[in-house]
Amino acid sequence: MALREEIQLRRQIGVTTAVMVVVGSVIGSGIFMKPLDVSRALPDPMWIYVLWIALGLVCLCGAFAYAELGAMFPSAGGQYTFLREAWGPLPAFLYGWCHFLVINTGSIAALAVVFAKSLDSIVPMPEGARIAVSVAMIVVLAGVNHRGLRWGAIVQNMTTFAKLSALAMLVVLGYLLGEPPADAPVAQAVAPAGLVTGIVAAGVAIFWAYEGWYQLPFSAAELKHPERDLPVGLILGLGILITVYLAVNAVYLHVVPFAEMRTFSEDIAVPTTVMYRCFGSTGSNILALLVCLSVFGAANPNLLSSTRAFYAMAKDGAAIPAMTKVHSVYRTPTIAIWSQALWAIALIFVLREFRDLTDYVVFAALIFYGLAVAAVYRLRITEPDRPRPHRCIGYPLTPALFLVVVAFVDIMTLASPAMRRNALFGLAIIAAGVPVYFLLERRGASGGDEN
Numbered sequence: 001m002a003l004r005e006e007i008q009l010r011r012q013i014g015v016t017t018a019v020m021v022v023v024g025s026v027i028g029s030g031i032f033m034k035p036l037d038v039s040r041a042l043p044d045p046m047w048i049y050v051l052w053i054a055l056g057l058v059c060l061c062g063a064f065a066y067a068e069l070g071a072m073f074p075s076a077g078g079q080y081t082f083l084r085e086a087w088g089p090l091p092a093f094l095y096g097w098c099h100f101l102v103i104n105t106g107s108i109a110a111l112a113v114v115f116a117k118s119l120d121s122i123v124p125m126p127e128g129a130r131i132a133v134s135v136a137m138i139v140v141l142a143g144v145n146h147r148g149l150r151w152g153a154i155v156q157n158m159t160t161f162a163k164l165s166a167l168a169m170l171v172v173l174g175y176l177l178g179e180p181p182a183d184a185p186v187a188q189a190v191a192p193a194g195l196v197t198g199i200v201a202a203g204v205a206i207f208w209a210y211e212g213w214y215q216l217p218f219s220a221a222e223l224k225h226p227e228r229d230l231p232v233g234l235i236l237g238l239g240i241l242i243t244v245y246l247a248v249n250a251v252y253l254h255v256v257p258f259a260e261m262r263t264f265s266e267d268i269a270v271p272t273t274v275m276y277r278c279f280g281s282t283g284s285n286i287l288a289l290l291v292c293l294s295v296f297g298a299a300n301p302n303l304l305s306s307t308r309a310f311y312a313m314a315k316d317g318a319a320i321p322a323m324t325k326v327h328s329v330y331r332t333p334t335i336a337i338w339s340q341a342l343w344a345i346a347l348i349f350v351l352r353e354f355r356d357l358t359d360y361v362v363f364a365a366l367i368f369y370g371l372a373v374a375a376v377y378r379l380r381i382t383e384p385d386r387p388r389p390h391r392c393i394g395y396p397l398t399p400a401l402f403l404v405v406v407a408f409v410d411i412m413t414l415a416s417p418a419m420r421r422n423a424l425f426g427l428a429i430i431a432a433g434v435p436v437y438f439l440l441e442r443r444g445a446s447g448g449d450e451n
Helices: 002-006 015-026 035-041 045-072 079-087 089-122 127-147 149-177 192-210 216-222 226-255 269-304 307-315 334-350 354-382 397-415 420-450
Strands: none
Touching (some): 015 149, 015 216, 015 226, 035 269, 045 079, 045 192, 045 216, 045 226, 045 354, 045 397, 079 089, 079 216, 079 307, 079 354, 089 127, 089 269, 089 307, 089 334, 089 420, 127 269, 149 226, 149 269, 192 354, 192 397, 216 226, 226 269, 269 334, 307 334, 354 420, 397 420
């Protein structure tokens, strides 16, 4: 027991990897799979630009708050730690519970499904083989991160640089080689009464594309200089993301007119059409490889960073003690990594549709993002003298903007018949954690009495 307590997470992550974790964990399937949902939900192209920029800035407002919190608490755990310090052990536990069952594993599962689907477009496979490929992707990433933070960081940096380069190529060549058709169909206007519903539907899709921006604080205990590297990683990373997403959407609309875009039926049809018009029949294979690379790199931080939340929970006694196990050689929380991988694999069999997986994740995630950002206000009141190496930019307005937007999206999601089922599923998972928390607390108290 004494030997295990001496083994700690090692500070190995520099500012470059910090930025790559933010960028790489976000750019995954969303920029390829969600433009169709966005175009169908909005009345004209200007709304597309407005929402991609606006929701990117909303996430940046959240990052400003997370930067203050992460610099205050530069230890493993990220949002779990923020919620515990501001709101107490129950909300923190419910976040960890939901993160395990919904947010982190749901993201991994959704990305693995897209990976297999993209590979299937190159090498057609039966459904069983696609599921096996999804499982294999998760197992490979878990194995890489089991072997050490250094290997996980190498994978993160390589895949992020590669997909940024590939997206830059798509943007440049899309403008140079892509030609829109001369006879695009005419899109039907969206009635004003449906605009709010459309904005919410598009907002959920775009929030999925930005999903993962919060990953870096989970690894605060492994940052070389967390007070500096965490704010720089969050803010610079989100700035890069907003720029990249805006440029890629501009190319989509340049090559595929908005009216035509709204007539497609397949999620991947927008980038597929762009690649075909740029590169001919080989374009679809190029795109499939790009999507595989992108989602592989995006899934990696879910095992590189997020598993540190369960390590922190176990240290608090809010998860099974085995989650604190750090490998004596690799210095990684191996039980936390593999338990996440196994549950993500289980979700692939439970929720096989990509849209179900993403809606399931976004609704639950926004609840806890809001609570974490609200922690800035709470801690400014309860702990005004606590050192704050970095202060939230734009406080108190930027956290307030974030809170208003995420609350609006979640409320409207519950009100929407089309999206309500997955939202209620997420709420049920959160509610199920309450009796589990009190059961664990009671057992912990009983154990303490026996000692």
